[in-house]
Every structure is written in C-alpha cells, then in structure tokens.
Amino acid sequence: MAVATSKNQPKSDAPKAAVKDLREGIELLKTMDGQFVSTDVEVDPQAELAGVYRKVGAGGTVMRPTQVGPAMLFENVKGYDISVIVGVLASRKRLAAFMGADEKHLGRHMLNAMHHAKDPVIVDSAPCQEQVHLASDPDFDLRTLLPAPTNTPEDAGPYFCMAVLRGTDPETGQHDVTIHRLCVQDRDEISVFMQTGRHIGMMYEKYDAKGEPMPITVSMGISPVEYMAISFEPPSTPYGFDELEFAGGLTGSPVELVKAKTVEEYAMATAEIVIEGHILPSRRVAEDQNTNTGYAMPEFPGYDGTANPSLPIIKVTAVTTRTNPILQTLVGPGEEHVSLAGIPTEGSLVQALEDALPGFVKNVYSHSAGGGKYVGILQVHKRDHNDQGRERQAALVAFGAFPEMKHIILVDDDVDIFDTDDVLWAMTTRFQAERSVIPIPGVRCHPLDPSADPDFLWTNFDHGISTKVIFDCTVPWELRDRFIRAPFQDVDVKRFLPDWTGA
Incomplete structure (x- = not known):
C-alpha cells in the first residue's frame, strides 16, 4: 500500500464520516x-x-x-x-x-x-x-x-x-x-x-x-x-x-x-x-x-x-x-467542482508546506475564483525576524507542489482567508505593487486557462504557459507594530440575542 504522508504531520484520531452513501x-x-x-x-x-x-x-x-x-x-x-x-x-x-x-x-x-x-x-x-x-x-x-x-x-x-x-x-x-x-x-x-x-x-x-x-x-x-x-x-x-x-x-x-x-x-x-x-x-x-x-x-x-x-x-x-x-451530477464551473478540486489541493499544499516550513503556514484556501486550482491563499505566521522572507518561499513551495496553481496570495494570520473582503482589505492596506508583486514568467500551468496562450501574451511561447504571480499582502516584520487591527472587545452576543448564529 503506497501511502504518501508527511513526516511533520502528527498522527491524530482516525476520521469517522457521518454518512456511508x-x-x-x-x-x-x-x-x-x-x-x-x-x-x-x-x-x-x-x-x-x-x-x-x-x-x-x-x-x-x-x-x-x-x-x-x-x-x-x-x-x-x-x-x-x-x-x-x-x-x-x-x-x-x-x-x-x-x-x-x-x-x-x-x-x-x-x-x-x-x-x-x-x-x-x-x-x-x-x-x-x-x-x-x-x-x-x-x-x-x-x-x-x-x-x-x-x-x-x-x-x-x-x-x-x-x-x-x-x-x-x-x-x-x-x-x-x-x-x-x-x-x-x-x-x-x-x-x-x-x-x-x-x-x-x-x-x-x-x-x-x-x-x-x-x-x-x-x-x-x-x-x-x-x-x-x-x-x-x-x-x-x-x-x-x-x-x-x-x-x-x-x-x-x-x-x-x-x-x-x-x-x-x-x-x-x-x-x-x-x-x-x-x-x-x-x-x-x-x-x-x-x-x-x-x-x-x-x-x-x-x-x-x-x-x-x-x-x-x-x-x-x-x-x-x-x-x-x-x-448525481454537477454544474461544470460551479462550487461543486471547487470542492472536488480545491479541498484536496489544500490537503496536498498543507503536506508540502509543513514538510518545507514546519509551523509557518497556518492555513490554506483554494479560492472559488480559481475553480479550486488557480488561486491559493496562504495564511502565514511570522514568529520573529528570521521568518521575514519565508512567506515568499512558502509561495514557491506551493507552486512546486501544485503546478496548476497560477496565483498565490500571502496574508498574515489576522486575516480570514475564507473572507474575500478581508483578503482584499489586506491587499489594499498591506500591499504596494512595486514591492508586493512577484511575477514568475514562462511557467507551465493549466491548458484550460484561456489567457495562457501566445495570442494573449506573446512571451507565452506555448499554450498552457503562464506568468505565475505571488501577491505578498503580509506586513514586513519590522513594521508589525504599525499594522495592528483595531482591538474590539470580545463579547458573547448570545447574551443579547439568544438565537444569534453569526460569527
């Protein structure tokens, strides 16, 4: 039985699904x-x-x-x-x-x-x-x-x-x-x-x-x-x-x-x-x-x-x-495909990132906008000045582990990677294109991307070739004290609204 597992992944309790068919x-x-x-x-x-x-x-x-x-x-x-x-x-x-x-x-x-x-x-x-x-x-x-x-x-x-x-x-x-x-x-x-x-x-x-x-x-x-x-x-x-x-x-x-x-x-x-x-x-x-x-x-x-x-x-x-x-069927470009493609991709990325940078990447989301394949959001935790620059290394690991990935967005661990508004907020307030965009041209990606074609960009010398991009929306370690989010009080909303089901 050829099971590929990560040496840095702790063995936890066995999963138990709630349904069998x-x-x-x-x-x-x-x-x-x-x-x-x-x-x-x-x-x-x-x-x-x-x-x-x-x-x-x-x-x-x-x-x-x-x-x-x-x-x-x-x-x-x-x-x-x-x-x-x-x-x-x-x-x-x-x-x-x-x-x-x-x-x-x-x-x-x-x-x-x-x-x-x-x-x-x-x-x-x-x-x-x-x-x-x-x-x-x-x-x-x-x-x-x-x-x-x-x-x-x-x-x-x-x-x-x-x-x-x-x-x-x-x-x-x-x-x-x-x-x-x-x-x-x-x-x-x-x-x-x-x-x-x-x-x-x-x-x-x-x-x-x-x-x-x-x-x-x-x-x-x-x-x-x-x-x-x-x-x-x-x-x-x-x-x-x-x-x-x-x-x-x-x-x-x-x-x-x-x-x-x-x-x-x-x-x-x-x-x-x-x-x-x-x-x-x-x-x-x-x-x-x-x-x-x-x-x-x-x-x-x-x-x-x-x-x-x-x-x-x-x-x-x-x-x-x-x-x-x-x-059972699905709608071709729908969220169902995102689940089938994206969530296993998240698992593969977690494995590769934990092997390469133990404890650094806190979570991964294969975003719906990329159909679960093209866009990855990595939530990183910089622990000291030695971690500055490892966020970009994490993006390179992700590209290597999953070649079909086209865009990697890097955010800090105070950003909810599943909330696109929060990710765009990070891109707005923690991002300057001159220093924060890292293009990697001429890389094989995915043939179903219509822009990955010489007709779209002449330097793409073959169909399926893309410019992969890292969007670094993280705060430099030395500036971290200037990017602390407003500290609201944490309260129990259910004390005021017993039926509340929100965050």
Whole structure:
C-alpha cells in the first residue's frame, strides 16, 4: 500500500464520516437548515436543469446571477423515471457535516486520513446491482435509460459529470479510480476525456499499445466523502496508490467493491448507478460528433471547453443500478467542482508546506475564483525576524507542489482567508505593487486557462504557459507594530440575542 504522508504531520484520531452513501448524505442534508431543496415540477435535463440550479446554488465561476446554495433534487425529469440530484458537494459546510470535520480545515482533515488508509473489501452482493440492464438487449439505449444532463444548449452532448472510473494496470495489477467527463455518443458508446498524466489514462495507454480493450466500471452516486477522497491528486496520491484505500481512511471503514456483471473489474457497491464496459483500443471519435457545436461543456474556469476532436470510446456492456436510482451530477464551473478540486489541493499544499516550513503556514484556501486550482491563499505566521522572507518561499513551495496553481496570495494570520473582503482589505492596506508583486514568467500551468496562450501574451511561447504571480499582502516584520487591527472587545452576543448564529 503506497501511502504518501508527511513526516511533520502528527498522527491524530482516525476520521469517522457521518454518512456511508449518497442516500444517507441526502437524509443528513434534510436535517440541516437551508442545505437541501427538492421539486416535483417537470424539468428538461437538456440545459434547463442546469439553468435552474445555476440560480439556486451553483456558485463557483458560473456567470452571475448565481450563489452557493442548497443541494437540489429534481424528482420529475422529463422523459425518465429517475431523479437527478445536483450540488451535494457544493458547500464546505455540507462537506464538513458529511466528514465530521471543521469546515475551515477540511484539507488538513483529509490529509490526516492518509495515516488511516484501509484496503477495500469485496462483497458478494451489492445495492448497485439490484437492477441489471444488459447492452446485448435490443431495447438497451443509454440515451433513454439514464437522464445525463447537458449544462448548456452548446454542449457536445449529454454528460455524466460525477463518473468514477475504476481500472487496473495490465502489467502491475495496481488499481486506480479517477473522475472523468463522459459524453454519451450512442446507444452503448460513451467518449471519455482523460487529461494527460491522469492515472487511468496512463493505464489505458498500456492496453491501447497492445491493442487490447481495457475493462472499466463507472460508479456514480457514491458517498460524498468517497468522492472527495477520489479527487486527491499527486503528490499526495502517486501512481500505484489506490484512492479507495484513502477513502476507507476518510470514512472510517473499508470501501466495499463488488464484481462487475459483464467485465473483469470491480464497482463501488453502494453506488446508485454503475456502467460497465471496455475502453476500446485505437478507436477515436470527435466529442461533438453528434452536434458539431465545437464545444464540450462548461469547464471550471467558467468558459465553455473546446470539443476534443479525438477521444477514446467506452463500449458499454451493462448498466446496473439500485432500485429507484438517483443520478448525481454537477454544474461544470460551479462550487461543486471547487470542492472536488480545491479541498484536496489544500490537503496536498498543507503536506508540502509543513514538510518545507514546519509551523509557518497556518492555513490554506483554494479560492472559488480559481475553480479550486488557480488561486491559493496562504495564511502565514511570522514568529520573529528570521521568518521575514519565508512567506515568499512558502509561495514557491506551493507552486512546486501544485503546478496548476497560477496565483498565490500571502496574508498574515489576522486575516480570514475564507473572507474575500478581508483578503482584499489586506491587499489594499498591506500591499504596494512595486514591492508586493512577484511575477514568475514562462511557467507551465493549466491548458484550460484561456489567457495562457501566445495570442494573449506573446512571451507565452506555448499554450498552457503562464506568468505565475505571488501577491505578498503580509506586513514586513519590522513594521508589525504599525499594522495592528483595531482591538474590539470580545463579547458573547448570545447574551443579547439568544438565537444569534453569526460569527
């Protein structure tokens, strides 16, 4: 079991999640004020569903008007007898409740779970196989069986956005689970986009080189805690580390797997829906072959992604589900993606920063404006004059640990990194561009940033190259006595307002 952990991270009590599957998560949300809504009004999964949730709770980098709101269950989806839920993970408060953790230290909480990883266990029967639909049945058709939504009218097609692929390395026997975007292309075909460097993609390349189909399962509607564990990326989860081991540590019990019905692979036993099949060798299709829109779907930076002209195909062999399954989805650039990408990033950064500068960085936030990937805010604690300058070293460590990060904002420990107004206050009163902006040009970042292109800046000699920037909004040690915030008296507001729930 290849678990990557920090030598400076103390081993604390084992995490224990409050929920074990999606249905328990929904029931928990129903007990929390303002965290869950449902509707039985008919909704079209083609663009209308996402259009509704955009205003109700999408948040993130979605075009305004939007907000971070409750999870929403659509009980009446046009043309289907399957409900769709969206936004389950679109709130740190909800995730903290699912995990049993402090919402401002979710990254650290998740990192601690690395110390308690548990191997998955195999079960003989599972809820995800209560209903079985074989692709060999002449009436089988993914397009009418499952209500895969489109986010916008320009999408390449219907997408499964919360799809957990599980595959096995044909040479080493090591397993991996990764979330990839899947576009329904035909009655039994789905295109799969695997960004360079993702572990499932690396495994598929071995099958493809040998001309062999890769057995695969796609689990959807799993525990929200398992979704978060699966979203952890290197360096915390190197190649060969099965994120389901980590998920077991985060939930407090081993993840249950069940043998697929039609392929030599295993699926997540408590999933709402499982798709079984093979990723075919050699065969490629254009992502928008059925629509020719030129677009894929909205990506986390807030723009429509370009349709990929050549993607591998999953040839579906079966779909298995729970009785009365719930399809889980997300709005592409919404806060849900920020949670899936950003909170694991926070965990990885905590690990790297604690290794390099023990005790110096107090907390990390992967800000929503960067989709959880591009913008990091580091809260530092300068203890004496020797720590002056280490704030910028911390930023360099963060860039090295997570190459997709584009902007790092440094603040002192009297600034709330989760309050953008407070961060901008620090940028206003503790920042002078001439000394406080540190550009690092010509660095590989992320291909989905549309400004990372030679057309935007001629010195970017290739697409995906950025000028990374450190914004140092910290007070120089020798000037600290001149930047003390006004010292208000700390009082118990509940003595005056018993129902008060604010800060």
